[in-house]
Amino acid sequence: MTQLAQPVADLPVAFGRDAVTIEEIVAIADGRQAALTGDEATLKRIVASARFLDDLWREEGVIYGVTTGYGDSCTVSIPPHLVEELPTHLMRFHGCGLGDVFDHRAGRAILAARLASLSQGYSGVRMDLLEQLIALINQDLVPVIPQEGSVGASGDLTPLSYVAAVLTGEREVYFRGQRLSAAEAYRLAGLAPLDALRPKEGLAIMNGTAVMTAIACLAFDRAQYLARLTTRLTAMVSVALKGNANHFDEKLFSVKPHPGQNQIAAWIRSDLKNNQVARNSDRLQDRYSVRCAPHIIGVLQDSLGWMRSFIEVELNSANDNPIIDGEGEHILHGGHFYGGHIAFAMDGMKTAVANLADLVDRQMALLMDTRFNNGLPSNLSGASPERAMINHGFKAVQIGASAWTAEALKNTMPASVFSRSTECHNQDKVSMGTIAARDCLRVLELTEQVVVAGLLSAAQALDLREADSTFDRAALTPVLAGMRDSIREQVAKVEEDRPLEADLRHMLALVRSKHWELY
Structure with a gap:
């Protein structure tokens, strides 16, 4: 008996190898699922980018936003024992958005747009982080993001800090028709947040154009x-x-x-x-x-x-800085x-x-x-x-x-x-x-x-x-x-x-x- 192919609209949108369309982002905003590509070359590039970054900073390479401060503070050197704390500080001090918040649908589109960029494999993020973004989309655990506070370069820093924070279990989300603390939503969903953001990961999430593009x-x-x-x-x-x-x-x-x-x-x-x-x-x-x-x-x-x-x-x-x-x-x-x-x-x-x-x-x-x-x-x-x-x-x-x-x-x-x-x-x-x-x-x-x-x-x-x-x-x-x-x-x-x-x-x-x- 011939098995019928699953309708395309029911399949997850695959990120990483093929270009994602406007229509696919809209579909995710409306509830479609997401997945990471199974393409070996793409996955290899993602892993290589994260591994090279991790090896380089440990060998005392100078990398903006990893071994230096951010923005005008790029002349400030970060000692090795503080490098792993830096992404958390970036995410937290940008938690100052105001105005109305984006609705649930826009929040899903923002998650998908950031995933589209990071899955190119040039941002130095772990596979775990990409999989966590996919889990947020598929479990419908959506960051509550204030609309105001971005000048559009260096990317959408302040609004995307709310995505970074939710990945680690902080701030608020939309979940099951309610607005809850991220920690409570993770508990209800049976998921675990990331323990922490690795060096460059806070910058990779926040230093890009995902909000405006979504x-x-x-x-x-x-x-x-x-x-x-x-x-x-x-x-x-x-x-x-x-x-x-x-x-x-x-x-x-x-x-x-x-x-x-x-x-x-x-x-x-x-x-x-x-x-x-x-x-x-x-x-x-x-x-x-x-x-x-x-x-x-x-x-x-x-x-x-x-x-x-x-x-x-x-x-x-890949629209963050630096490119890895x-x-x-x-x-x-x-x-x-x-x-x-x-x-x-x-x-x-x-x-x-x-x-x-x-x-x-x-x-x-x-x-x-x-x-x-x-x-x-x-x-x-x-x-x-x-x-x-x-x-x-x-x-x-x-x-x-x-x-x-x-x-x-x-x-x-x-x-x-x-x-x-x-x-x-x-x-x-x-x-x-x-x-x-x-x-x-x-x-x-x-x-x-x-x-x-x-x-x-x-x-x-x-x-x-x-x-x-x-x-x-x-x-x-x-x-x-x-x-x-x-x-x-x-x-x-x-x-x-x-x-x-x-x-x-x-x-x-x-x-x-x-x-x-x-x-």
Whole structure:
């Protein structure tokens, strides 16, 4: 009897030999397991790196962060009898993070991103430490990590100190739906923490870009989905406004061949099926928030390729300092902890995403206003004529969308240009990559809120159009009718005014779980 292969999604993500993808980090964030590669060459390189480092410092070799102090203190020599205590001091004095904490899902992504770097075999860490990171992921014992305190070079020192501490049984974790001391969680899980961090291991864990890179992976996943969802929403709005499908013509877009922009136009065409051509409208050209939607969404769509490259190269790099080449027996001092590529990608992403919020906010403004909505009721009110005067439909939702959009746009200020000289001017030019990534998450949150408001508004507008006897129902294609009906399965049409917070929050959860399969 033939044995069926185990689905790839059920297999652990293997770290060490093959490059890890953004999608695999997201899968681990969502609960997938991890494993170390069985590739002999990779395992040999990991062992050689740790062994060479251990032999060298014992032979009185000078190694930054092992036999010297850290940062500007690199001129301070550490006597041999204190070398093994140094990593614990590094981990403890960096325990000063503040602000909100990363959630459980982000914590898992951070563990996976650090594992991806350390398993390259150039960081001088023991196999035991890598296996402990895998155990934390697979037992779902996730460090509680404050979001604030990293300048993005020398890596994510302060937030990653919380990973280092948890490996040795200190600080707090998420475990079984609770926030517990690491020591208690280890006891409940039947695991043992590492006795201590070996020389260089504290630096290897902390002196890298894992936090910003993990957040970038999660941000990329959300941005990619938002580009598609905003495209579907634009098609719904076009029908609701009795717009002109010729704005998305294939020949039209062939003469400006940005691939992502053309992809967005093609998706809108597939949703409209060319059924909708300027019916009952006195405008030859729709307003820009409909006509130029492919040009706006297309900027993000075209940027996803280089953003993926930046993120995945960083993810699969050895990005601590120094690099330990155990096989060639070299100690290489450098600055791979610098998060400039992630900073630039996140600054770019948040700008492109915020433009989606602005686009949808403008589309909603057209739907609400009887001067521009081609016969729809004011504020999309679904009330009967005799009760219309006291009902206000989506008036407040549109105000909210404008507020969320304004905040998203405000957060597009690039973090990467705000370098500060710190740590006695040793870290005199820093990336601010973690701040850029956190800003990007906030812009994504706000834009998702605007898009959810837009989806509810567009579904309401299509309901109102269908109730109009003059509306050509052929314009509402099966794809768009199905999207509207799927929204209606979740949220009822607004007839009499009601609080919509619960409906908006429910829709947000659906968007963040990628409830709708798109294109």
